[in-house]
Amino acid sequence: MESIFNLDNQNSNLDSKIVAGLVRVSQVFKTLLLEKSKEYQLSPIQIQLLIFIEYHDKDKSTISYLAKEFNLSKPTISDTIKLLEKKLYITKTFDKNDSRSYTINLTPTGKMIVLETENFIDPLTKIIKNSALNKKLILWESITNMIKQLNELEIISVQRTCLKCKFYSKKSNQSFCSLLNQNLKIEDIRIDCLDFE
Ligand code: SF4
Structure with a gap:
């Protein structure tokens, strides 16, 4: 397949231009999230986890589910959750039958951080609203x-x-x-x- 990053191929082929456009949009998502994460001294994945947990059921707030959702390893999610716990943004509710297993809950401060950071995506939302x-x-x-x-x-x-x-x-x-x-x-x-x- 011809490279979409080769500009001669890209500019003479609509399929390549669409894929290159999608790459640009995904970069915008990353840039906006990164700006917000610097402002709040959180990593992008910490913000994404807090937002996801706030808006999904408890059965999806587990290390295994979050690892699948964000295509990351369980140890990476587990370490991120530990840091969020240290910052007092989340608490853990342990399973009565399995002390290694737990669901994650947001604290009131964690919920406040969600309210303050989730607007990172607003520039894209405004463009869609106006279409x-x-x-x-x-x-x-x-x-x-x-x-x-x-x-x-x-x-x-x-x-x-x-x-x-x-x-x-x-x-x-x-x-x-x-x-x-x-x-x-x-x-x-x-x-x-x-x-x-
Ligand atoms: S088809 Fe499934 S996913 Fe779609 S609205 Fe119904 S329950 Fe939800």
């Missing part, structure tokens, strides 16, 4: 399909999207969720559903 609805729908359909295919290639290991959910079906081009008992339009497709199975 026309028809363009957003096309973009959303492409993103959800891309995520599904990346999961099938085992590049994204955890995902809770309709397109891989047992409650999802598609008949005559119409998506349907049997749990919510409703048709799903493009804008209804989720990539992180609390009811995903």
Whole structure:
């Protein structure tokens, strides 16, 4: 396959330009997160973990789940959690039947840090908000399909999207969720559903 980073290839090929554009956007995400992490003297992954724990169920706030979610090793997540505990941003609730196993809870200070840092993504949110609805729908359909295919290639290991959910079906081009008992339009497709199975 021709290199997308070779500008002669990139500039004469739409596929390469789209992939190069996605790389740029992912760099923006990293830059914004890094700026915020410097401001709060936290690492990017510490901020990401705090935000994830705040908005997901307890069964997803375990070392194993977080390791899969963020494609990191269990020791790396465990060390990061230890540092967050030292900073008094999280506490651990140990399993009564297994003293090595625990779920992670945010302290009130941890919750405050989430409120203050989660706006790192605002510049991207504003751009999307100002786009026309028809363009957003096309973009959303492409993103959800891309995520599904990346999961099938085992590049994204955890995902809770309709397109891989047992409650999802598609008949005559119409998506349907049997749990919510409703048709799903493009804008209804989720990539992180609390009811995903
Ligand atoms: S809305 Fe949730 S429960 Fe329904 S199909 Fe999508 S992921 Fe599954």
